[in-house]
Amino acid sequence: MKVTLGKREISALSILISIIFFIISLFIFGISLSKLIILITISSVIAILPSFFYTYLTSKKIRGMEERFPDFLRDILSGVKAGMTLPKAIMHCANIDYGPLTPEVRKMATQLSWDVPFPKVIKSFAEGVKDSPFLLRGATVLLECSRSGGDIAAVIESTIENMTIIKRIESERSSIISQQVLTLIIIQFVFIVILVMVYKLFLPLLSSFYSLKGAQTALLPIAVINPAEAVDHFKTLFLITLIVSALVNGIIIGKTKEGKALMGMKYSIFLLIVSLIAYALFIMPRSVEVKCELPTGIISSGQEVEITCQLLVDVSPIKGVLLNLSLEHPEWSKTITVVTDSEGKFKGKFKIPTIRGNLTIGVSGSYTTGLGESIQIDERIGVEVA
Incomplete structure (x- = not known):
């Protein structure tokens, strides 16, 4: 059995999926205001997206039908000029391809072949395209032609001309917009x-x-x-x-x-x-910044120096973070373990051997926020040895 989902069913299903996604994401990513806003936004998109695509595909189909409807009227006009009645002209059009409009044309032709009254067939067509004022006007013209009679060919020809002008104006408007x-x-x-x-x-x-x-x-x-x-x-x-x-x-x-x-x-x-x-x-x-200070701008060989640094995450000092503080040279290096204080500061003393060139102060480690977010710290600062 074929099951067809309407817009209401699609909306309900997508809302359910978005709620499930939101709950699962909360457990996976944790809770913070920024993450909560992002999750709510994504969940809302998940809830709206299927309904939007349904509406978009429907609108695309309607636009395709509107594009081909003047061609349909031209073929009806040819049939009427050849001496056919409106029902016969529509039945003759059933063998022509009108793109998205073809199923509706064949449906009308089938109903007419079953001797369904012409006004009822046109009203059924109008009900199916009620979201398109353009197609409704065309259906109304066909319905009034069948009721009032007169010069049907002239009325249809005038309708085709007006519809063509409307579509041309819409195309120009779309290009400008x-x-x-x-x-x-x-x-x-x-x-x-x-x-x-x-x-x-x-x-x-x-x-x-x-x-x-x-x-x-x-x-x-x-x-x-x-x-x-x-x-x-x-x-x-x-x-x-x-x-x-x-x-x-x-x-x-x-x-x-x-x-x-x-x-x-x-x-x-x-x-x-x-x-x-x-x-x-x-x-x-997160923005990670390490600021370091030395007793003098230039370090001398054999000197014992005390390096004072400060760890800032998003410009806020972080307390109690275990870090590796190192002083590195191509020929020598030393690493000590330090812990940041309430102002995010930490110190380390180093005895510089007899070397020349550039030294690098290295600070590495990791910090876990209260929300379980892990932040990797790896900063390098260059200094000169005199």
Whole structure:
């Protein structure tokens, strides 16, 4: 038995799948505000996408039928001019290929061959294409021609001419609007680039604020700033902004180009995917920074030096992280284990042998956030030995 799913059944099934995906993803990826927003967005897309494709395929079929309907009327006109009645002309058209319109034409021809009244056949056709005002007007013309009689050929010929003009105008309009669509897509890409640049400039600025810990200005007490919370808030704000702009631009494109906001979902999904990829690559990853200080700018051979460093993740100091602090040279190296304090700082003493050239301070290790996210730390800083 063949089972056909309608739009309502497809919507219900896709919503169920999106809920299952959301619950499973929560267990796999953990919970954070940014991840929660991304999961909700992806789950919403999963819920909407099947219904959108159903609507999109239906609309594509309708557009194909609209393209071929004037050809169908021309063949009916030829039959009428040859002396056929409207039912006979339609039955004659059943052997002609009209693309997506062919099944409807053959259905009408079959009904007419079974002596179903012509008005009932046309009304049945109109019911099947009720989502298309273009096809409904054509069906109405055929129905009125059968009822009123008169010069049917002239009426059909006038209808064909009007439909051809309408399609030509729609084609020209689509060509003009395509330029606007391209502009909106470019605007979204530029917006993504600007947000990424703002974020990359924002982190060093916040880092400089944190370096002034304890200081205050006339307007802002820097000491009360929590860098980690500030970064997370901005990440969340940027994510929401990217999602909203992608959805809104897609809807505007759909409404402008095709007259239906829902048809803009294909553009929204494309822009949303690009935006989320940009966010995942450039904004979502944690920023790891290691700052190191030496007693003097240049280290002398045989000198004992104390290296003081600070670990910042998203410009916030991290406490209790076990790290490997090393001083490396092509002819010599030494590694010690250190632990960061409440300010993210750690120290290490090294006795420099009699060598010359460049040394490298290495800091390596890993840090696991409270949400189970593992961050790898591997930083290298070059120094000179006199």
